[in-house]
Amino acid sequence: MEDHSVISGIITRTLSASRTKTMAGGQIRDAVLSSHPTFRAPEYGVRNLREFIRKYVPAAREESRAGMDVVYALVDDHVPEVKDRIDDGIESKNLARIAQSHLLNNPQLWKIFSNPSSPWKLFVEPKTGTIRGTDPSGMTDASWIQIPSCSAETLLQIARDFVDLAPEALRPALTASLTEKRWWLPFFEVLRNVGQKTSWVSFRRERISTEFLRLVSQVVERDAVSVNVIELEKLSASSPNNAMLRKLVLDAVARMSDAELRSLNIPLGYVVDFVSSIR
Numbered sequence: 346m347e348d349h350s351v352i353s354g355i356i357t358r359t360l361s362a363s364r365t366k367t368m369a370g371g372q373i374r375d376a377v378l379s380s381h382p383t384f385r386a387p388e389y390g391v392r393n394l395r396e397f398i399r400k401y402v403p404a405a406r407e408e409s410r411a412g413m414d415v416v417y418a419l420v421d422d423h424v425p426e427v428k429d430r431i432d433d434g435i436e437s438k439n440l441a442r443i444a445q446s447h448l449l450n451n452p453q454l455w456k457i458f459s460n461p462s463s464p465w466k467l468f469v470e471p472k473t474g475t476i477r478g479t480d481p482s483g484m485t486d487a488s489w490i491q492i493p494s495c496s497a498e499t500l501l502q503i504a505r506d507f508v509d510l511a512p513e514a515l516r517p518a519l520t521a522s523l524t525e526k527r528w529w530l531p532f533f534e535v536l537r538n539v540g541q542k543t544s545w546v547s548f549r550r551e552r553i554s555t556e557f558l559r560l561v562s563q564v565v566e567r568d569a570v571s572v573n574v575i576e577l578e579k580l581s582a583s584s585p586n587n588a589m590l591r592k593l594v595l596d597a598v599a600r601m602s603d604a605e606l607r608s609l610n611i612p613l614g615y616v617v618d619f620v621s622s623i624r
Contacts, residue, residue: 355380355381360417364470368473370398405418440474444476454467461500466491469561477489492560511541
């Protein structure tokens, strides 16, 4: 069992990361469980999360209700320091899984993501993992980042991979259907006629869900790096502590993907000096 201060810190940072500095209890619960799946309120001498927040999280206060849920607000005197906000990037993969759970439990959001031609697109709030579907032209809140839809190429590849696992006698008919312009219609019809419809639906759902997790992880991690760069710029303007700045830069770079590392602008002289030193 984690010390209550660890859980309290997660809740405080989660509230601080919200644009409005407010959040429903259910969203806070998801954030806590994403980092500590074994969290159980009774282990801390309270009945539920609401009592845990009342007892151990002085940074949060009950502001209002949303249906049956309590909405919490951040107390002004408990805004986390810059380092806490930079460390939030470590939790990006857990936040992506929160977004994935929203997708799996909302048929409308699922339909938007799995249809490359949908006029609506999904957006994620990268500090909470909350997702929403809307017309891109109507999204005015810059804190929400668009998630690419599952591409037509990916959907076709999922079907090809299913064919590879299908009984050999079915493969010719399934492979032929994939050459059609609207291949998913004859492909599904073949599977339905031979009693393989359920297997295909389950296989397709799992693969699309995995693709969503990959894409949303990318955009959340990219946002975490961007936030770190902004915080570093603020620190460099106000602090002469070069050792601290170097540490923060190294922490930010360590979280970057290969593609993001390749896009860094590094003076050529530094690269030449390093190569020369290892010869």
